[in-house]
Amino acid sequence: MIRLEHVSKAYEGGVNAVNDVSFEVPRGEIAILVGPSGCGKTTTLKMINRLHEPASGKIFVDDVDTSTVDPIELRRNIGYVIQDVGLFPHMTIAENIAVVPHLKKWDRKRIAERVDELLTMMGMPPAEYRNRYPRELSGGQRQRIGVARAMASDPPILLMDEPFGALDPITRERLQNEFLKIQEKLKKTIVFVTHDIDEAIKLGDKVAIMRKGRLIQYDAPSAVLNEPADEFVADFVGQDRTLKSLRLIRTYEVMDADPPALHIQASAAEALSLLSSSSGQKYAWVVGDARELKGLIARKDVLEADASGDAKIADIVNTNVVSVERDTTVKDALSEMLSYGLARVPVVGPEGRLEGVLTFDSIRKVLARIDS
Amino acid sequence: MDWGLLWGEIQRLSIQHMILVAVGGGMAIVVGVPAGILISRPAFGRFAQTVVGIASVGQTVPSLAVVGIMMPLLGVGFKPAVFALFVYALLPVVLNTYAGIRNIDPSIIEAGRGMGMTGAQILFKVELPLAFSVIMAGIRTAMVICVGTATFAHLIGGGGLGDLIFLGIALLDMTTLLAGAISAAILAVLVDFLFGRIVRACTPRGIAPASSPEAAK
Numbered sequence A: 001m002i003r004l005e006h007v008s009k010a011y012e013g014g015v016n017a018v019n020d021v022s023f024e025v026p027r028g029e030i031a032i033l034v035g036p037s038g039c040g041k042t043t044t045l046k047m048i049n050r051l052h053e054p055a056s057g058k059i060f061v062d063d064v065d066t067s068t069v070d071p072i073e074l075r076r077n078i079g080y081v082i083q084d085v086g087l088f089p090h091m092t093i094a095e096n097i098a099v100v101p102h103l104k105k106w107d108r109k110r111i112a113e114r115v116d117e118l119l120t121m122m123g124m125p126p127a128e129y130r131n132r133y134p135r136e137l138s139g140g141q142r143q144r145i146g147v148a149r150a151m152a153s154d155p156p157i158l159l160m161d162e163p164f165g166a167l168d169p170i171t172r173e174r175l176q177n178e179f180l181k182i183q184e185k186l187k188k189t190i191v192f193v194t195h196d197i198d199e200a201i202k203l204g205d206k207v208a209i210m211r212k213g214r215l216i217q218y219d220a221p222s223a224v225l226n227e228p229a230d231e232f233v234a235d236f237v238g239q240d241r242t243l244k245s246l247r248l249i250r251t252y253e254v255m256d257a258d259p260p261a262l263h264i265q266a267s268a269a270e271a272l273s274l275l276s277s278s279s280g281q282k283y284a285w286v287v288g289d290a291r292e293l294k295g296l297i298a299r300k301d302v303l304e305a306d307a308s309g310d311a312k313i314a315d316i317v318n319t320n321v322v323s324v325e326r327d328t329t330v331k332d333a334l335s336e337m338l339s340y341g342l343a344r345v346p347v348v349g350p351e352g353r354l355e356g357v358l359t360f361d362s363i364r365k366v367l368a369r370i371d372s
Numbered sequence B: 001m002d003w004g005l006l007w008g009e010i011q012r013l014s015i016q017h018m019i020l021v022a023v024g025g026g027m028a029i030v031v032g033v034p035a036g037i038l039i040s041r042p043a044f045g046r047f048a049q050t051v052v053g054i055a056s057v058g059q060t061v062p063s064l065a066v067v068g069i070m071m072p073l074l075g076v077g078f079k080p081a082v083f084a085l086f087v088y089a090l091l092p093v094v095l096n097t098y099a100g101i102r103n104i105d106p107s108i109i110e111a112g113r114g115m116g117m118t119g120a121q122i123l124f125k126v127e128l129p130l131a132f133s134v135i136m137a138g139i140r141t142a143m144v145i146c147v148g149t150a151t152f153a154h155l156i157g158g159g160g161l162g163d164l165i166f167l168g169i170a171l172l173d174m175t176t177l178l179a180g181a182i183s184a185a186i187l188a189v190l191v192d193f194l195f196g197r198i199v200r201a202c203t204p205r206g207i208a209p210a211s212s213p214e215a216a217k
């Protein structure tokens, strides 16, 4: 848990970088600090791990006043991803990740295992990347190592300053999704800085909107979208609020669950009975033993094949289907559907198991609900 | 010309010359690196700028003048000569150490602080390794300058290859003069080469120049 109470900070030269900011991040939640450049996000973050000392106000981590704790000890237990990544150029990737475990005097074996585990988690095969130097990585890979380094000693708290800044939209989207998946498992308490309101809404349990050193609104993303505190927030959130709301909803929340499915070993006759004209079904999903999605079959294909004798589904199934994962945001799923020109996509869970179908119709219903 | 005698002198004076350089330059390293580190600490703030300013001016004083100043102050012989070399070599060492540390990207230092490294850990594990090649460049310059400046040690009775050179000049004996001058030149090249090797061997791949196309620009 992190709590700021009336925290202020002015730099030499008189800028009131942070002005009477208070908020609380419950354990296991993500709070996103968002606002225009220079509004005091980084300064706020750095006060939490005492890289800056507040001029006034108090900061508590797990109900302990941080000003009473040795800053070195405090920082070793708070993962920190800095805005400019700041990897050590003279150390290999493995050495960079190992900095805090090393400071904490973990033994070699444990450190090596942890490094490999984190590299794997970041989607960077350890054998390939362990011994490279930062300059031998792409910008996006460096940012991932910055995140891995912050998580190395498994601190309960993470401070992340624009960890996905300066990335192309596709890579950023992917890292965001990976980040949410990892957070689902690890349940860290996170303060995350961005100037991208879309990122804030997608990732935050709470969003803190700052302006000129002041905290204007601290609320759940949906509340920020639907009840902006003032003109500034409304402007900052933007006009396409309804569309943005689709980022808050996961596909599994709106899909039609348990769609009819055929086993891949089924016969054409079984397929036809499912797809009989009376049922109105023109398509059926084809699954394997564990209900893992294998493909799609259309009534007319079955009819054609059946005319030529006792066909198996396995022979005529169309395996070339686009699917989305259950916790994809509806917005991402929708853009997938639009780009492939699909009226429906199957939704899959772990191990590719078919869990439901997302249709335009279900999205339309959600939009209607948001707008009302 | 007694070649055997000349060769013996070249050897003796070269060794004397190198001792002058090693002691004077060595002291400059031992004092200069810590001094450079000290003034690079944030606590020194503006004071460091003053020191750097004075040191930069000091560096423009001709080496012969430095040797000359030593004589009335410290008299003649080996010690004043060494001291003159020390003073002259100190400046590049201090300046490069300071510049090498201060030019490190501040976000790298901040990352270290943010991860809970102590000041000493940041100094030894981050700042010094990153500033290493700049510091070594200062030391290399200092040592090469020392080899040249040490030829003036003769003027205050410090010995070294200057003895041959100035003897050659006094006697209008080209052979003796060249023997001293060429030996000093060879020593300078050797010292330069040696330090170049050390730097290359000790610089980690991650910051070594020209090992990747990106670093070459």
Ligand SMILES: Nc1ncnc2c1ncn2[C@@H]1O[C@H](COP(=O)(O)OP(=O)(O)OP(=O)(O)O)[C@@H](O)[C@H]1O
Pocket (backbone or CB within 6 Å): A011, A012, A013, A015, A017, A036, A037, A038, A039, A040, A041, A042, A043, A044, A083, A195
């Ligand atoms: N070390 C410093 N000395 C003086 N002023 C500073 C310092 N650091 C930041 N500031 C000022 O404090 C204000 C807040 O800076 P801060 O870095 O917290 O902004 P930010 O919200 O993180 O911006 P960005 O999105 O650009 O990173 C700015 O006006 C900035 O110019």
Ligand SMILES: [Mg+2]
Pocket (backbone or CB within 6 Å): A041, A042, A043, A083, A161
């Ligand atoms: Mg910032």
